[in-house]
Amino acid sequence: MSDELEPGGRRRYGPLGTVLVIIPTYNEADNIGPIVGRVRAAVPEAHILVADDNSPDGTGKYADELAVEDEQVHVLHRPGKEGLGAAYLAGFRWGIERGYGVLVEMDADGSHQPEELPRLLTALGGADLVLGSRWMPGGRVVNWPKYRELVSRGGSTYSRLLLGMPIRDVTGGYRAFRTEALERLAMEEVASQGYCFQVDLAWRAVKAGLHVVEVPITFVDREVGDSKMSRDIFAEALWRVTAWGVGSRVSRAVGRKGRG
Ligand SMILES: Nc1nc2c(ncn2[C@@H]2O[C@H](COP(=O)(O)OP(=O)(O)O[C@H]3O[C@H](CO)[C@@H](O)[C@H](O)[C@@H]3O)[C@@H](O)[C@H]2O)c(=O)[nH]1
Numbered sequence: 455m456s457d458e459l460e461p462g463g464r465r466r467y468g469p470l471g472t473v474l475v476i477i478p479t480y481n482e483a484d485n486i487g488p489i490v491g492r493v494r495a496a497v498p499e500a501h502i503l504v505a506d507d508n509s510p511d512g513t514g515k516y517a518d519e520l521a522v523e524d525e526q527v528h529v530l531h532r533p534g535k536e537g538l539g540a541a542y543l544a545g546f547r548w549g550i551e552r553g554y555g556v557l558v559e560m561d562a563d564g565s566h567q568p569e570e571l572p573r574l575l576t577a578l579g580g581a582d583l584v585l586g587s588r589w590m591p592g593g594r595v596v597n598w599p600k601y602r603e604l605v606s607r608g609g610s611t612y613s614r615l616l617l618g619m620p621i622r623d624v625t626g627g628y629r630a631f632r633t634e635a636l637e638r639l640a641m642e643e644v645a646s647q648g649y650c651f652q653v654d655l656a657w658r659a660v661k662a663g664l665h666v667v668e669v670p671i672t673f674v675d676r677e678v679g680d681s682k683m684s685r686d687i688f689a690e691a692l693w694r695v696t697a698w699g700v701g702s703r704v705s706r707a708v709g710r711k712g713r714g
Contacts, residue, residue, distance in 0.1 A: 471555015471633070473500040473575065475568075476545035478538055482562040483511040484678045489562050490520050490527055496568040497575070500558070503548060505530045505541040513562075538627075538682075539651030543641060550633060557636060559629040563676035566628040570671050574630045582635035582664035585621060585656070586628030592670030593623070599675075602683070609691060613653045616699030619660050621668060625652050625691075628671055635664050648687035650694050657698065 475493050479486060486504060493502055504521075506514040506529065517529040530548055532541060542559060549557045556578060560566045566586065577584045587593045589610055595603055606625055613624040627649070639658040646654040659666050 471553070473497060473556040473558060473630075474549040474552075474554040475500050475502045475558040475560050475571070476542060476549065477502060477504050477560050477562045478541035478545065479504055479506045479509060479513045479517070479562045480535055480682055481509045481511045481513060482679055483509070483513045483516055485562045485564060485676070486513050486516050487520065489560075489564060489568065490517075490524075492564075492568040493560070493571070494524070494526070497571050500571075501526045501528065501554070503528045503530055503545050504562075505532065505545040505548075507532045507535045507541060537647030537651075537687075538649060539644065539646045539654070542651060543644060546636060546641060550637065555633055557631045557633055559627055559631075561627055563679060565673050565676055567672060567674065570628075571630075573669055574628070574671075577667050577669050578630045578632060580665075581667040582632050583659050583666045584630045585623060585666065585668045586626055586671035586673075587623035587668035588626060588671060588673045589622040590668050590670050593672070594670075595673045595675070597675040598673065602675075602681075605688070609653075609695075613657075613695050616695060617653075617657050617660075617702065619657060621656055621660070621666060623668065624656050625649060626671075626673075627652055628673075629655075635659075635662075638662050638664070646690070646694060648690050649683070650687070650691035653691065653695055 477489060490502055493500060504517040506517055508514060514529065514531050521527045521529050530544060532544060546557055574584045574586060588595050589607060610624045614621060639662055644654055
């Protein structure tokens with residue numbers, strides 16, 4: 455890491471510019487303080503943006519208190535629950551407008567270990583996008599119910615095979631993007647709202663020819679609060695991924711016919 459400062463006093467992270475860790479929150483009042491503290495300790499240079507969807511449990515208010523105490527913590531207040539995808543898109547826009555060189559996705563509940571972030575950022579030195587991977591050698595999950603592991607592994611395999619992506623953990627949400635690479639992904643077209651957003655971005659990255667690298671992570675299930683996984687989120691992922699897969703096969707077939 456270099457000690458060089460950018461205009462505005464931000465610290466550079468190696469050649470990549472400043473790092474913004476985006477943490478989407480919905481009812482994470484008990485988790486937000488600990489996760490912010492862990493990120494600040496693990497990567498002191500990084501800034502943090504909490505993207506809160508007006509959580510009824512007051513997460514946004516707690517985040518505001520953290521931001522008052524620490525100028526590297528920021529809060530984006532959104533009017534209501536619109537899903538993980540919309541919160542990340544708003545967070546990305548916020549970070550792009552302010553010139554951050556690296557944008558990181560991280561859950562609020564401690565499932566993604568901030569202590570592993572330096573490893574992701576190091577890998578980003580040779581990549582456009584680094585995916586924290588549970589399903590590659592060295593990756594693992596701790597305390598996750600068996601059915602969640604099956605759904606997640608099954609979803610990754612289904613997406614990988616149908617969309618032809620050389621990625622093992624397609625649905626994971628611990629990621630680091632070079633901002634300049636993320637800007638090439640036509641995010642204004644992204645309509646995915648739930649966890650399917652992660653598949654959507656991974657597929658866009660592969661189609662855009664980004665250099666994507668997976669690094670193994672340890673995913674630890676939350677100890678406090680509830681997962682927001684729901685039947686609707688699952689259904690959205692299933693129908694969107696299926697539609698993308700069928701659509702890309704049809705357009706390949708039409709292309710072949712046109713050339714033949
Ligand atoms: N702002 C906002 N945040 C949300 C919303 N829904 C969920 N979140 C936040 O998004 C993060 C992940 O949500 P969880 O509910 O904790 O997800 P999980 O079940 O543990 O998710 C697992 O599967 C996801 C889909 O594959 C992964 O994205 C995630 O990394 C993890 O592997 C948490 O910080 C949660 O507060 C929303 O509508 N709005």
